[in-house]
Amino acid sequence: MVSLRFYAELNDFIAADRRQRDFELASAADVPVKHLIESCGVPHTEVALILVNGEPVGCDRRLCAGDRVAVYPAFLGFGLRPPLPAARFVADAHLGGLARLLRLAGFDTVYGNRLADGEIERLAATEERVVLTRDRDLLKRRAIGHGCHVHAQQPDLQLREIVARLDLGDRVQPFSRCLVCNARLLPVAKRLVSDLLPERVRDGLDSFHRCPGCQRIYWEGSHWRRMRERLQRALAATAAAPAVTATAATADAATAHAATAAAPPAAAQPAAGNCSGTFDGACATSRTSRGTR
Ligand SMILES: [Zn+2]
Numbered sequence: 087m088v089s090l091r092f093y094a095e096l097n098d099f100i101a102a103d104r105r106q107r108d109f110e111l112a113s114a115a116d117v118p119v120k121h122l123i124e125s126c127g128v129p130h131t132e133v134a135l136i137l138v139n140g141e142p143v144g145c146d147r148r149l150c151a152g153d154r155v156a157v158y159p160a161f162l163g164f165g166l167r168p169p170l171p172a173a174r175f176v177a178d179a180h181l182g183g184l185a186r187l188l189r190l191a192g193f194d195t196v197y198g199n200r201l202a203d204g205e206i207e208r209l210a211a212t213e214e215r216v217v218l219t220r221d222r223d224l225l226k227r228r229a230i231g232h233g234c235h236v237h238a239q240q241p242d243l244q245l246r247e248i249v250a251r252l253d254l255g256d257r258v259q260p261f262s263r264c265l266v267c268n269a270r271l272l273p274v275a276k277r278l279v280s281d282l283l284p285e286r287v288r289d290g291l292d293s294f295h296r297c298p299g300c301q302r303i304y305w306e307g308s309h310w311r312r313m314r315e316r317l318q319r320a321l322a323a324t325a326a327a328p329a330v331t332a333t334a335a336t337a338d339a340a341t342a343h344a345a346t347a348a349a350p351p352a353a354a355q356p357a358a359g360n361c362s363g364t365f366d367g368a369c370a371t372s373r374t375s376r377g378t379r
Contacts, residue, residue, distance in 0.1 A: 088113045089154045092128060096159045098237070099127040099222065113149050120145035123157055129225030131217070131233030134160040160251065173257050176201070176209045178219040183241030184248070185218075189268055190317055191245065192259030196268065203227070218248065242320040249321060260317055261310070269299035279303050 087110045097105040104126065113122055119138065120130050123145075135158040136143050149155070176196040177185040185197035196209055203224050210217045210230045217233035219225060225233040234251060238244045249255060263270055274296040280288050287305055295304045304310070 087111065087151060088122070088149050089152075090122070090126065091154075091156050092126070093156065093158045096128050096132060096157055099129075099132065099235075101127070108154075113151075115150075116148045118145060119143060119147045119149055119155060122149060122155070124226045127222065128157065129222045129233065129235060131225040131230060132159060132235055134158055172214060173252070173254055174213060174215045175218055176206050176213075176215040178203075178206060178217070178221060178224065180220060181218055181236065181241075181244065184236065184244040186265050187241050187245040187317070187320065188248070189263045189265050190260065190313055191249075191321070192262040193254070193257070194263070194268060206230075216252070242316065245317075245320045255321070258321065260314065261304070264297035264299060264302060264304075266302060267297060267299040269297050271295040271297055271304060274303070 089108050090104075090111055091108045092100055092104070103109075111122065111126075119136055123133060123136070124130060130145055133145075136145070136147070137156040137158075138147060138149070138153050140154075140156075172194075174194045175185075175188055177188070179199045179201055182197060182199060185195045188195040196213075196215065203221075206217055206219075206224065207227045207229050209215050210233070214232075217225060217230050218236055219233065220236050222235055224230070225235055234248060236244050236247060238247045249258070261271070272295060274294050276288075276292055276294055279294055279296065282303060283294075283305075287307065291305050291307075293305065296302070297304070
């Protein structure tokens with residue numbers, strides 16, 4: 087038998103009669119501690135620190151009878167895992183709204199509603215992407231080094247949760263990435279796209295960006311302004327709430343957009359709208375676009 091205790095929000099994953107207390111568990115000889123922790127329902131990606139008899143250990147540490155295991159969640163800046171390699175993500179099929187908001191905030195996010203678990207695992211391993219999911223079994227896959235079990239159910243709150251948990255506030259680069267295909271946007275001369283623009287947009291604006299992937303054209307229209315406000319609200323309550331402006335390092339789409347960005351009141355509440363269907367209004371691929379300004 088070994089003794090276990092899970093701390094803080096890790097208790098959300100385990101059976102009610104095991105929460106906030108030590109409990110005994112039968113363990114076969116020479117079993118890695120990762121296996122024992124995940125058998126209780128806690129994905130290894132949610133764990134930052136494991137102590138066995140008071141000493142920090144890795145996930146592969148074998149346990150012996152009588153060991154006492156203490157398991158802690160990913161407090162910021164505290165843990166055994168290597169630091170997040172890059173703010174790159176792969177979101178599972180149920181998190182399309184969050185994926186679009188992450189792209190809106192400038193984060194490289196792979197998403198597809200037909201993305202199989204095996205492909206998500208492969209992308210996590212080969213491209214060092216953080217897996218975002220509400221499926222705890224997916225996070226138990228060994229090749230997934232970094233992942234987040236997303237607790238919130240509404241996309242704006244999910245974005246807030248991820249930005250706060252991974253301390254991403256200073257990495258936000260709004261409007262620098264295509265919301266549809268994830269490519270980084272590039273500035274484009276008005277004369278090269280003017281034939282594709284609605285007349286009122288062509289007459290009223292001079293700054294445009296184009297996606298090199300899907301060729302959509304983006305401009306600062308009414309949808310863009312609503313999305314900017316929504317993003318600002320969603321991030322307002324995070325520890326390092328950024329203003330929705332571009333950084334000096336962003337020499338592309340976000341730089342131009344940032345020129346008119348303004349921070350809303352800090353006490354603003356998150357938007358209740360659904361992300362899907364809002365971003366098409368800010369881009370155009372042809373004369374039939376629903377883009378407005
Ligand atoms: Zn695109």
